[in-house]
Amino acid sequence: MNLPTEKRTMLTIVTEAVIEQALLRDLDRLGARGHTVSDARGRGSRGVRDAAWDEAANIRIEVICPREQADALLRHLQARYYDNYAMIAFLAEIEVLRPEKF
Amino acid sequence: MPAIDPVILFFLFGLAAGLARSELKLPGSLYDSLTVFLLLAIGLKGGQGLAMQPLLPLLPQIGAVILLGAAQTLIAFAILRHAGRFARADAAATAAHYGSVSVATFAVGIAWLGARAIEVEPQMAILLAIMEVPAILVGIVLARGVSRETDWRSLGHEAFLGKGVTLLIGGMAIGWIAGPEGLAPIKAMFFDLFKGVLALFLLEMGLIVSRQIGELKRCGAFLIAFGLGMPLLSALLGLGTGILLGFSVGGLTLLATLAASASYIAVPAAMRLAVPEANPAISLAASLGVTFPFNILIGLPLYHWLAIQFAGAIV
Numbered sequence: 001m002n003l004p005t006e007k008r009t010m011l012t013i014v015t016e017a018v019i020e021q022a023l024l025r026d027l028d029r030l031g032a033r034g035h036t037v038s039d040a041r042g043r044g045s046r047g048v049r050d051a052a053w054d055e056a057a058n059i060r061i062e063v064i065c066p067r068e069q070a071d072a073l074l075r076h077l078q079a080r081y082y083d084n085y086a087m088i089a090f091l092a093e094i095e096v097l098r099p100e101k102f
Numbered sequence: 103m104p105a106i107d108p109v110i111l112f113f114l115f116g117l118a119a120g121l122a123r124s125e126l127k128l129p130g131s132l133y134d135s136l137t138v139f140l141l142l143a144i145g146l147k148g149g150q151g152l153a154m155q156p157l158l159p160l161l162p163q164i165g166a167v168i169l170l171g172a173a174q175t176l177i178a179f180a181i182l183r184h185a186g187r188f189a190r191a192d193a194a195a196t197a198a199h200y201g202s203v204s205v206a207t208f209a210v211g212i213a214w215l216g217a218r219a220i221e222v223e224p225q226m227a228i229l230l231a232i233m234e235v236p237a238i239l240v241g242i243v244l245a246r247g248v249s250r251e252t253d254w255r256s257l258g259h260e261a262f263l264g265k266g267v268t269l270l271i272g273g274m275a276i277g278w279i280a281g282p283e284g285l286a287p288i289k290a291m292f293f294d295l296f297k298g299v300l301a302l303f304l305l306e307m308g309l310i311v312s313r314q315i316g317e318l319k320r321c322g323a324f325l326i327a328f329g330l331g332m333p334l335l336s337a338l339l340g341l342g343t344g345i346l347l348g349f350s351v352g353g354l355t356l357l358a359t360l361a362a363s364a365s366y367i368a369v370p371a372a373m374r375l376a377v378p379e380a381n382p383a384i385s386l387a388a389s390l391g392v393t394f395p396f397n398i399l400i401g402l403p404l405y406h407w408l409a410i411q412f413a414g415a416i417v
């Protein structure tokens with residue numbers, strides 16, 4: 001059976017927990033209709049971020065939206081946050097049910 | 103009186119376990135819960151003391167500690183910028199840490215004085231909450247200037263309604279409204295368990311501090327010297343302020359400890375948002391890796407001794 005799916009883009013951001021509120025405000029302002037935030041741990045060029053306490057905590061934010069919007073969000077992140085914050089962000093093509101939600 | 107307080111031994115245990123790369127790890131949510139407990143307990147204790155005295159005489163004291171916090175930030179900035187040749191943003195962010203206060207250090211101070219049955223003015227909890235804030239604002243202005251781009255609304259929100267200030271003020275309000283009799287039913291939880299919770303909290307602090315040691319090696323001798331010298335200078339400023347305000351020996355010791363302490367919760371978060379180009383590793387290595395252990399191991403007894411000398415010199 002073929003599911004009635006449509007293509008969308010998922011933007012994933014892994015970054016410092018301290019900027020969560022600022023980031024979510026930006027996403028909202030740039031028109032993202034929803035997001036999912038989860039706590040995250042890991043290691044990268046900025047060392048181990050093991051979430052043992054506030055300063056070393058990471059979050060992962062996921063946003064599903066049309067490709068153009070994901071591009072715009074990513075451009076904004078690059079301009080505003082990449083220089084000074086521990087952040088990686090990437091896009092993935094995905095298929096969704098209920099496309100009107102995204 | 104034991105030679106060394108058991109809560110300090112918990113800290114040293116955490117530090118040793120961390121340095122030995124033990125698997126020991128407390129869950130992050132426990133650390134958060136312990137912080138909430140300590141802040142509320144300190145607030146409640148201060149609040150119930152305030153219920154028994156008029157509030158108006160506190161205004162000049164509040165004004166004095168705001169000036170104290172701002173002055174410490176400016177002095178630390180000048181030292182870091184000129185003697186340490188720090189970049190403007192790094193100097194401003196680190197200075198803000200030293201102008202602000204550490205609740206953990208304050209809690210150890212309360213426990214230390216309590217163990218020796220030394221009386222402390224109840225308003226110290228208010229002064230603790232007040233002193234968190236001015237350094238943040240001064241630090242941002244030092245880094246940025248007063249520029250239009252600064253989002254003062256969200257920074258004000260961060261500075262005045264952060265976890266620390268909110269819990270302290272909330273605890274104080276509850277303690278003030280309920281008074282000592284009203285608090286009697288929850289006394290066992292918040293006052294009697296205080297030292298046990300502090301011990302557990304300091305175990306985690308030891309682990310956190312042990313992670314700063316590597317960073318400290320990278321930062322070099324100047325930062326270590328600053329981390330030891332700045333609290334001494336600040337403690338003297340705090341003692342001077344306390345003398346002007348007519349504090350008791352206990353109050354003098356605690357105000358000196360407050361002044362000497364460097365923030366590692368409220369200020370790092372605010373600076374990360376407001377001055378993102380500052381390297382947070384530098385200020386945390388100094389405030390956590392050097393100043394916090396120095397204050398609780400050596401500083402406290404020293405500030406108490408100085409407080410006795412200062413108070414004795416006036417009488």
